[in-house]
Amino acid sequence: MEDVPGIVVTGASGRMGRVLLRLLAADPRCRLVGAVEREGHPWIGRDAGEAMGGAPLGVTVTDDPVEAFARAQGIIDFTAPEASLGFAALAAQARAVHVIGTTGFTEEQIARLEPAARHAVIVRAGNMSLGVNLLVALTRKVAAVLGEEWDIEILETHHRMKVDAPSGTALMLGEAAAEGRGARLADLAERGRDGMTGPRGRGRIGFASLRGGDIVGEHDVLFATEGERILLRHVATDRGIFARGAIAAVLWGQGRDPGQYSMMDVLGLG
Ligand SMILES: NC(=O)C1=CN([C@@H]2O[C@H](COP(=O)(O)OP(=O)(O)OC[C@H]3O[C@@H](n4cnc5c(N)ncnc54)[C@H](OP(=O)(O)O)[C@@H]3O)[C@@H](O)[C@H]2O)C=CC1
Numbered sequence: 001m002e003d004v005p006g007i008v009v010t011g012a013s014g015r016m017g018r019v020l021l022r023l024l025a026a027d028p029r030c031r032l033v034g035a036v037e038r039e040g041h042p043w044i045g046r047d048a049g050e051a052m053g054g055a056p057l058g059v060t061v062t063d064d065p066v067e068a069f070a071r072a073q074g075i076i077d078f079t080a081p082e083a084s085l086g087f088a089a090l091a092a093q094a095r096a097v098h099v100i101g102t103t104g105f106t107e108e109q110i111a112r113l114e115p116a117a118r119h120a121v122i123v124r125a126g127n128m129s130l131g132v133n134l135l136v137a138l139t140r141k142v143a144a145v146l147g148e149e150w151d152i153e154i155l156e157t158h159h160r161m162k163v164d165a166p167s168g169t170a171l172m173l174g175e176a177a178a179e180g181r182g183a184r185l186a187d188l189a190e191r192g193r194d195g196m197t198g199p200r201g202r203g204r205i206g207f208a209s210l211r212g213g214d215i216v217g218e219h220d221v222l223f224a225t226e227g228e229r230i231l232l233r234h235v236a237t238d239r240g241i242f243a244r245g246a247i248a249a250v251l252w253g254q255g256r257d258p259g260q261y262s263m264m265d266v267l268g269l270g
């Protein structure tokens with residue numbers, strides 16, 4: 001079936017990479033055409049399905065993204081910030097849609113995606129699930145209605161292997177809350193409280209991170225004032241929700257004008 005887009009998965013052996021390989025191999029709307037891991041990885045040269053301990057998928061894992069991307073119309077990338085920046089340049093050269101699920105970018109790293117986005121479609125989101133993107137829209141609305149006498153706190157809880165904090169999702173929620181209040185998150189965020197912090201700043205948006213076990217991802221947005229509280233909550237129990245969102249994004253991006261897009265664009269929630 002050459003008429004459906006060919007998709008490459010980077011970070012193929014990762015928690016998200018494995019879920020993506022399985023879902024893409026079974027999805028008639030696209031073809032899995034490549035799996036990329038870094039040089040020296042034990043999966044290199046092996047069939048991706050067999051490397052996962054399952055049936056062959058007919059795709060050999062490679063450490064050469066240039067060769068893999070040349071066969072692809074879409075790249076799905078859940079790796080690490082510097083790796084994703086490198087893949088963005090290569091995806092742009094191949095004019096392939098680059099879906100970036102990676103989190104933990106600095107502002108400076110996000111700015112470095114711009115040259116690639118002049119030549120190809122990039123869809124980037126700290127969370128690809130429908131539920132979280134709806135929660136983001138709700139958070140913006142609630143924050144816009146409630147005044148500064150309502151404190152906003154964002155709590156995120158993840159598995160013990162997660163390397164970045166606050167989570168990409170928590171930052172999306174914080175940005176939405178700040179936007180709802182007509183402000184920038186950078187001006188309101190209160191991160192990493194410890195010791196004699198003094199009382200909470202009025203109008204600030206607080207963040208807290210918990211890490212433990214195999215928790216897939218939980219996010220709470222608390223709006224608290226005197227005498228009442230509102231709690232908006234999303235609980236992920238299966239990484240398939242992120243992978244299905246990423247596949248929807250890579251299909252949505254086909255034939256679009258170059259530029260940077262978000263899951264809000266893909267889901268029509270923007
Ligand atoms: N947007 C969303 O909806 C979601 C985003 N995420 C984000 O996706 C990212 C990956 O998450 P997860 O799958 O749990 O992480 P893992 O650590 O399980 O997987 C990351 C994969 O990327 C590979 N990788 C890292 N650096 C490089 C590099 N320089 N070149 C090539 N490959 C590289 C790793 O290889 P190696 O093992 O050799 O380092 C590994 O295979 C994180 O940033 C996470 O926050 C996760 C879930 C949902």
Ligand SMILES: O=C(O)C1=N[C@H](C(=O)O)C[C@H](O)C1
Nearest residue numbers: 103126127162167168169217
């Ligand atoms: O690292 C993870 O696992 C996840 N990362 C994303 C984030 O940083 O918000 C999305 C999801 O919560 C899982």
